[in-house]
Amino acid sequence: MIAVVKQNVEEEQLQNLIDWLQTQNVAVHISRGENHTVLGLVGDTSHIDMELLENLDIVERVTRISEPFKNANRKFHPRDTVVDVSGVKIGGGNFAIIAGPCSVESREQIVEVARRVKASGASLLRGGAFKPRTSPYDFQGLKAEGLELLKIAKEETGMPIVTEIMSASHLPLFEDVDLIQVGARNMQNFELLKELGKIKKPILLKRGLASTMKEWLMSAEYIMAGGNEQIILCERGIRTFETYTRNTLDLSAVPMLKELSHLPVIVDPSHAGGLSRLVKPMSMAAVAAGTDGLMIEVHNDPSRALCDGAQSLTPEQFDDVAKAVSRVQEALNA
Amino acid sequence: MIAVVKQNVEEEQLQNLIDWLQTQNVAVHISRGENHTVLGLVGDTSHIDMELLENLDIVERVTRISEPFKNANRKFHPRDTVVDVSGVKIGGGNFAIIAGPCSVESREQIVEVARRVKASGASLLRGGAFKPRTSPYDFQGLKAEGLELLKIAKEETGMPIVTEIMSASHLPLFEDVDLIQVGARNMQNFELLKELGKIKKPILLKRGLASTMKEWLMSAEYIMAGGNEQIILCERGIRTFETYTRNTLDLSAVPMLKELSHLPVIVDPSHAGGLSRLVKPMSMAAVAAGTDGLMIEVHNDPSRALCDGAQSLTPEQFDDVAKAVSRVQEALNA
C-alpha cells in the first residue's frame, strides 16, 4: 500500500502517522520528493482500512499494490480450487454443465427437463424455487414446493441440484440442495454472505449487475472469511448502455479471474443476453475463453415458461449446444 | 401495453393470443400493417408478465405504455405523499435535513454530533449501527450497541433517529428507530422489502448503485404492495465510468421522480461524491432542483472517523451548509 502525503506537512504530523502505521504491524518506507512524500507500507495490509487512511488531513491519496482479498487470492493459493458438488467436480480442469428451467413449475416439467438435459450431457440440474423479480406483481416461484419438486427430480435422475437462496432465513429449507446460488442482486447482501460462510455447502456466487471483479472477489472473501471455501464464481453479464442485449457478457472476466483467483469460474450465457439465439455462440465463446462450466436455461416449452422464456432453449437446442461445446473443448485439448 | 406480432403469423395463432389476452381482463385493439400486426392492450396491464408475453413465438416485441408501478405512480395518486417521521414531516412542501456520523462510535460522539447538528437546523439524526462494507475486514459497525447509543442521543436531544437495516432478522432491534434506511446494496433485496411492507414505520429507500429510476420505483412498490406506503426515496449517486468522484450524483432524478411518483425525494450528497468539499455545492444544487430533504454526514472529528471520514463534514462546516441551503430555499420561495 502506498500513501502519498500532502505538500507542506509538518514533520511532527508525519512522524505521528508513521508511528501509528507501525503499530498496525506494517513496515514503512519513506521517499521524500520535492512536491510529495510517499510512504510505502510493507507487510500484511489487508486489515488496514483504506478509507480511514485516506481521510486523514495530511494524506493526499492511497493506492493498494496488493489486492484486498486474501483467501480468494491466487498469490497465496497458487493451485486451482476444485469444488465438489455431491460428486460432480468443477474447476482445476473439471468442466460441468448446469442446465434446467428458470423456474420449477410442476413435477412433470422438472423431471422431464432433468432427463433430457442429463441425456445431452448436463451434470447438474438447476431450477428456480424462490425467484427474484423486479416487479412484486410478477410470478415469484413455487418456493418450498419448488424445492420439493427439485428433490424429486434429483431422486429420479441422480443429478445434484442447484437453486437460488434469497434470504438466510430460508436456509433450513436448503438442506438437500447440493449447490446454493446467490443471485446477482444479492451479491452484496453481506448478512446473507456471512451466513453462507458458516455452512458446509458449495456456493455459486453470481456477479452483481454492476459489480467490479474486485467487489465480486471481496464478496467471495466474505464467505471464505467465515470458513466456507467451496465457491464457484458465475459471470452472467453486466449492465452497460447497450440495449440490443439485456446485459453485456464480460467474457474477459474468465481469464482475468483465473489469474487473480484460484476459484472456479463458470458462465451463464442465458441471462447475459436475454435471447435464446445468443446462447449457442456465447457458450462456445465462453468455453474457448477457458470457463470451468456453463449454466444454461432449458425449458420443455419455452413459449409457455412462467419466466424468462425468451432466453430458454428447448431440450433439442440444448443438445445441439452441448455437442458444439464438446467440439470446442476437444479443439482446446488437442 | 403494445405487442407487435411477427410477419406471416397464421390467423389461428393470432386469434389464440387475442383470446388469451382477453381472459386476462384487457381489451385488445388490432392494427394490421403490411409488415406487422400491432395489438394494443387496454385496461389494467400491471399484472401482465411482460417477459411471458415477449417469449411467445409469434410476438416480436412488447412495449409498456403505462408504467409497471401502481401504488407509487403519481397518475393514480396525484397529491404529494407527506411522510411523518415521529413528528418531522417530509414531502409536500415540508423540507428536512438528516445529519449525523457515518458510524455510531461512542456515546460522547453521537450525543455531541446530535446536539451540534440540531443547533444548526437538522431535524433527524442519522448514524450507522450495522454497516455494509465491501471488505469483510473493514469495521462493520457497533451493531446492537450502536442502536442503544442512538436511542440515548434521541432521548437527550429529542431528535428522531434514522439508521440502516441489513437483514429482516434484525427487525426486532429496530423498534425504537423512527425511520429505517434500506441501503443501496439492498435496494433489490426483495425478501427484506417484503418484510418492510408489513410494518408500520417509514422507510428511507436508497437508490441502488446501478438501478434505473423504474427499478427503484418497483422496489418502493414491493414495500407498498405489502401495505406500508410511508416511503422516502433517497438519491445517492450512481455508478458511471467517471473516477474523480466516487459516484455520479443524478440530480435530474429529483424532478423526474417527482413527476413519476408522489413519494418524497431526498438527496445524499456525502456518499455520491465521496469528498467533503463537494457536499456544500451539491447540497445547494439539490435544493435548487427541488429536493424534499438532505442527508448529510457530519462527524465531530472526521479525520478519526472509523469509516467514510473523507466525505464527512465537521459541525462547523455543516452549519455553513445549512445556512447556504436556507438562502437557496428562500430564493425559491420568493
Add this chain to the structure above:
Amino acid sequence: MIAVVKQNVEEEQLQNLIDWLQTQNVAVHISRGENHTVLGLVGDTSHIDMELLENLDIVERVTRISEPFKNANRKFHPRDTVVDVSGVKIGGGNFAIIAGPCSVESREQIVEVARRVKASGASLLRGGAFKPRTSPYDFQGLKAEGLELLKIAKEETGMPIVTEIMSASHLPLFEDVDLIQVGARNMQNFELLKELGKIKKPILLKRGLASTMKEWLMSAEYIMAGGNEQIILCERGIRTFETYTRNTLDLSAVPMLKELSHLPVIVDPSHAGGLSRLVKPMSMAAVAAGTDGLMIEVHNDPSRALCDGAQSLTPEQFDDVAKAVSRVQEALNA
C-alpha cells in the same frame, strides 16, 4: 413506427397529425383505447425524424419497430457482404487475421513484423501512422513517413495494408492504403464518414467507446448512404465501470450484429483488454462466437514499443495464438 397519442387530444388535432403523416408516404392505422390512441405507421419510415414527431404536443411517445438503418440492414440484404481487400476476402465464410504493430516505428521494425506475422498466417498488415492519443504530449505517430514505411513493407511481403485515418484532409495520402480504419474516437465524426462514403476503398469501422450497436450501424449507414458499401465492423471493447480490464470486450456483439446486418464483423482483442495475456483466450472466444476476422497487435520488441506495448504480442506469441485459432475454427467446421 408506433406513435402513442396523449389522452384527451381533440379530434381535430389528431386528424391534423394523421394528415401530415400521410403526406410523408406512410399509411396510418389507428387503434383507439380508453387511455391512449395508438397510431401504427406503415411503409418506409426511415426518413421520418423520430424526435420531430416525439416533440409534438399531442404525442406521448414514439417507438420504432423497423430499424433506422437500411443499407446496413440484413432484412433488405439477406446475403452476407464479402469485402475484398486487394484480394483478401473477409465475410461470408472468409476469415482473415490483421496483425502488426500499434505504431510504425522504422523500416526494419515494420518489415520484420510483417514477415513474421505473414509466416504465422496473417493476411493483412496493420500499423499506425497517425495515432490518436489522449494526451497532446504523447507520441503521435510518424504520420506521412509511417505511411511510406507501410508501403515498403507491403512491397516486400505482398501483404495489403490497414491504417487509421484521423481527418478527411489526409485522404490524398491514403491512396495506397488497402483498408482505411476509422478509430473508436472518430466513429461519429460524421464529416469524415461522409467523405469516406465517396471513395472506392474498403473501410474498417471501429465501434465507439460508448456507442450502442444501433449508433454503430448508423455510422456505417453514413458511409453506405454515400455509395461505399465495403465496410467491415470491428468490435474493440466498450467503456464500463470495470477497472481490471481497460475496456469490456462485447463478444455478444458478434452474433447480434450478424443477425442485424450483412456486413462482416471482426474483433480486436488487443485494445479491448489492454493486456497481452488476454489476447489468446479472447481471440479464441471471438472465433468461437463467429467473428469473420481478428485484428491483433504484434511488435518485435513489445517492451520498447512507443505505444500500447502492454497489449502487444511478440511474433512467437502471435504464432501460438494463430495456431490456437485454427484449432477452434476446425472444431467449428467439423
Add this chain to the structure above:
Amino acid sequence: MIAVVKQNVEEEQLQNLIDWLQTQNVAVHISRGENHTVLGLVGDTSHIDMELLENLDIVERVTRISEPFKNANRKFHPRDTVVDVSGVKIGGGNFAIIAGPCSVESREQIVEVARRVKASGASLLRGGAFKPRTSPYDFQGLKAEGLELLKIAKEETGMPIVTEIMSASHLPLFEDVDLIQVGARNMQNFELLKELGKIKKPILLKRGLASTMKEWLMSAEYIMAGGNEQIILCERGIRTFETYTRNTLDLSAVPMLKELSHLPVIVDPSHAGGLSRLVKPMSMAAVAAGTDGLMIEVHNDPSRALCDGAQSLTPEQFDDVAKAVSRVQEALNA
C-alpha cells in the same frame, strides 16, 4: 509518478530503468520493500509516456500523482481564466447565458428568438448551422446559409454568436463566429482540436458522451498546447444506464472541474435530460452548484422545430427560467 517494480527483478535491470528515467530529467527515489520496490519519480513528469513505462517487463504498475494536464491545471495557474467573447465575459465571477434554437431554420426564426432571449437576459445567441445527427437521413442543418442567418441576427441584436464546427475544413466559414463550439462527438477529434489551437477565437468544448473529466481536460490541453487558451468547458450530460432521461447531467463536475482547472465551466441542461420540463430545475441546480453560465435551447415554436424540439423552451418559458436563475444567484451572493 510512482512506478511499482515487480518482485525478483535483477539489480542490473532495475539500475537500467533508473538510469533511463534520470535521462528524462526526473529525479528517482527508491523505496525497497519485501514484496515490491517502489520508484517515486519527481519533477516534470507530464512528458513521460505512462503506457510506455507500464509495458516494461519489470514494471508492475504505474500511478500518476500529478495530473497529466498542465496548461489547464489550476495548480500552475491559480487564478480563474476569464474568457472574453466579443465583450461578454465568462468565468472569474462573470456569469452569462447562451440561448437560441437547436438549428437555425430561417431569418425570421433566428432574429425573433434572438430578440426574445436578449430581452430576457441572455447575452450570447446560439444556433446550429452544421448539425451532427446520428442518422444520415435526419436534417443536417442549413450549413453555410445558417451561418449567414446567424450573422444577420447578430447585426440586428448585437449579440455575439455561438455555433458548432464539425470539421477543420469549415474554419474559413467561421470567421464571424464569436465562440466556436466543439460538440460532444468531436471532443476527441484530435485533428480538429489541433487546428483550433492555432486560431485566436474562444472555444466552447463540450464533454464527450462517455468522457471522464481527465480526458476532457486533456482535450482542452490539446487546444491550449497549440497556443489558444480561451476555452470554456460545457457539461452536457453523460451516458449511463438510466433511460428516463436521455443522458445523466453530472453537476458534481462543476465544483470538481473548478478545483482541478482554472477554466470557466458552463452547463447545458437542455441536451442532458432531453426534456424541456427538466430545464428549469436543472438550470437552477447548475447555478447553485457554481456554474459560470448556462446554454439553453429556445425555439419560437418548439413543436415545429426541425430537431430536438422536445428539449426546447418557448421564449416565455425561457423568461421564467432566467428569472428563477437570477433569484438563485442573488441568494448565493447574499
